[in-house]
Amino acid sequence: MTLTSQEWIYYSVRICVTIIVFILLVHYVSDITAQLLQKPARSLAILGFMPFVYYIFDYMTSKYTLLLYSGSKVVGEFLGFVLCITYLMFLFLYFKEYEANKEAEQRNQIMEMKRIQSEKELDAIRRSEHAVSILRHDMRHFLLSISSYIENNDNEKALEYINEVIHTSDKTVTQRYCKNEIINLILSSHESELEHNYIHFEYSIQLPETLAVSDVDMTAILSNALENAIHAVLKLPEARREIKLDMRLNEEKLLILLKNTYADKPEFMNGLPYTSEAGHGFGTKSIWYVAEKLNGSCQFSVTDTYFILRVIL
Structure with a gap:
């Protein structure tokens, strides 16, 4: 309007800019906004606090007074104060959720460690059971060999063989x-x-x-x-x-x-x-x-x- 002094150009540009902004919002912001609206009401209240206060301040100071465009220090100081309060509230909420997420992540890691450890324990038990089954299967052969050594009066070999069987069985014990x-x-x-x-x-x-x-x-x-x-x-x-x-x-x-x-x-x-x-x-x-x-x-x-x-x- 300042550049052209033509209302039709002013409104044409305004309509075009509105359409372009709408397309950009739909394409880039709508999904994020949909996810944001699923947050708890307290989170949404904190995020909406700043725009809400600014809207009330803008409406009150422009509708009923000339304060908004007067250049008064009150305008700058008040908006800065509200911005700081909103920022602190946001930080408090963010770090509280961050700590909760970290705690949940730590719990998940611990449960995953427990799962891996359980798999290791089961694997160790399976190895022990497999060794026991092999030893049980071969026990008849062990006894026959020992009996053969004793029948041939080869007591030293019999004792040596018995010690070997004992050593093998000890390996199967957890x-x-x-x-x-x-x-x-x-x-x-x-x-x-x-x-x-x-x-x-x-x-x-x-x-x-x-x-x-x-x-x-x-x-x-x-x-x-x-x-x-x-x-x-x-x-x-x-x-x-x-x-x-x-x-x-x-x-x-x-x-x-x-x-x-x-x-x-x-x-x-x-x-x-x-x-x-x-x-x-x-x-x-x-x-x-x-x-x-x-x-x-x-x-x-x-x-x-x-x-x-x-x-x-």
């Missing part, structure tokens, strides 16, 4: 590290990996049959800790691969101490070990999350020789 069954299953599921990679594993576990910590939470802590330790020591020569585990109860508190040697000294961020390797770094966060959830504590530290994890539950 290792018992303590009285607690879930601890035995978790550690047994890592046995083959420890042996296959020539990792020296020392343990001292003094626990009762039942613990106050659930099987899911214990799996999340101990499995993650062991997997991180195994991953760290594999970078070392076989002679230096070492993991030490100490678990005990002290004044009704569960104490877990795990040490492992390392090749690369870990970096820390906010008290947690940090790694840039893809697919790693979730284990320590899961341990910290479970410890916090159970009103316990966990501490990661490093010496010249060992990476150390301490957990109190």
